[in-house]
Amino acid sequence: MQGAAAAPAAGTVLNALATGTGSAFAIDVETTARVTLDDSGSITGAITDGDGDTALIERCVERVVDRFGDGQGGHVETESSVPTAAGLKSSSAAANATVLATLDALDAGDACSRTAATRIGVEAARDAGVTVTGAFDDAAASMLGGLVVTDNDEDDLLVRDRVHWDVLVWTPPATAHSADADVERCRQIAPMADHVADLALSGEYGTAMTVNGLAYAAALGFDPDPMVEAMADARGVSLSGTGPSVVAVGNREHLEAVADRWDHREGRTWFTTTRTRGARVL
């Protein structure tokens, strides 16, 4: 019994750590998961070309088998072009790809809606301790594609919209695991997060992103300079997730000027686009 699926990474409009309301959009880099199920009764995981923690993907297989299978064991392996712990939702992409690949292996894709599949990955992320709120915002953006606004306390989708932006990403060499973020500091900026939620719910995504980026950079101790350097040429720019990546959206011509300014920075500055298509079975 074999299955395979791929899911995209995402960038942030509103980080949910302050209030539980979050917003994110899918970007065109993805993680692929291949799942083989057998009668061994135990589940193992591997990351191609990586030695990261496989607890999340193993837990995803386990949760899907518990619900739709018959006690199968097996193996899951992911391959990814999404940098890990960089703020680009690598965990959500890995979880979604694994959940869909396992459903595919069980031939149970029709028995589980995409929203239900997203919630299984979110529960697995909570089990594995790689998230603060469950990150239903990141997971829904990755699973459904486009831009979402969500209530992460209830794992509810509030808005799904299509956006068509070029996206410039600066990924510094450092990493920052979401689970290690200073949640108390983030809660102190709740009034700003409420304002960002209002902007996002009225479709002012670019401005929402920029206010979010400045507020979270201040709360989490990141340098606001890359955002200041982008503001004149980007529709919106934000620290993504709990950092350290910074994501600017707009059109390519204007973002080239931002890329020139970011190029001297340590790490990688790279272009992608938003993505309307979410996760897919291969």
Ligand SMILES: Nc1ncnc2c1ncn2[C@@H]1O[C@H](COP(=O)(O)OP(=O)(O)OP(=O)(O)O)[C@@H](O)[C@H]1O
């Ligand atoms: N390709 C992958 N295969 C398996 N597990 C992965 C993969 N990518 C990420 N993970 C899991 O997700 C964890 C990283 O989650 P974390 O939330 O810290 O990073 P992120 O999702 O990239 O960041 P953010 O939530 O700020 O966007 C890793 O420790 C690992 O357990």
Ligand SMILES: O=C(O)C1=C[C@@H](O)[C@@H](O)[C@H](O)C1
């Ligand atoms: O772990 C979490 O709960 C989160 C992590 C970041 O990606 C945030 O952007 C997201 O809103 C919530």
